[in-house]
Amino acid sequence: MLTTLATILSFNAAYAEEAEPAPAADSTFSERYATPKKTGYDGARHGFRTGYVYAHNAEKSGLLSSPHLFALGYEAEFKVAGGEGIDFIVVPNILFLGLNQGIVLPSGSGMIGLSFRDTLKFGVGANVSPATDGTWVHMVAAVEVVPTSGKLQLPIAVSFIPSETGDFRVGLTVGVNWARKE
Helix, strand or coil: CCHHHHHHHHHHHCCCCCCCCCEEEEEEEEHHHHHHCCCCHHHHHHHEEEEEEECHHHHHCCCCCCEEEEEEEEEEEEEECCCCCCCEEEEEEEEECCCHHHHCCEEEEEEEEECCCEHHHHHHHEEEEEEEECCCCCEEEEEEEEEECCCCECCCEEEEEEEECEEEEEEEEEEEEEECCC
């Protein structure tokens, strides 16, 4: 854990940028709050995720001893500029759940959504993963807050995967995103 933190901090120091100047007092609302920031990066943002998933009634499956699951995975984000600070995004990700119980349960999602100035994101889509009710395809909804550190994004996401049988999954993940330079 400390090695990972040291790596992130050293990576951040290597790509640190000067602070943006404050907007002029006479600037319009759009110029102050809705104009997207220039990131100096192009293409997909991508990065690793880690976190916690609660899977309601998961222990009934016989595979798991507890509904509490460690999550580890990878995510990409493809952005289509929308203008005025709101962008359309496509987000595929893959997570491996249950490592804390000595089992690997794959979970893949594909979502579409909106990004507001790269700081707040909402998405919905499909999730493919095994469930206690025997189904594999589910709906997923997520919201993400994205603080930045230099040119890195440090997303904190909450996701919800419902089931028509009353079983559900709720997840909290944190991670780091980066992109290639323009």
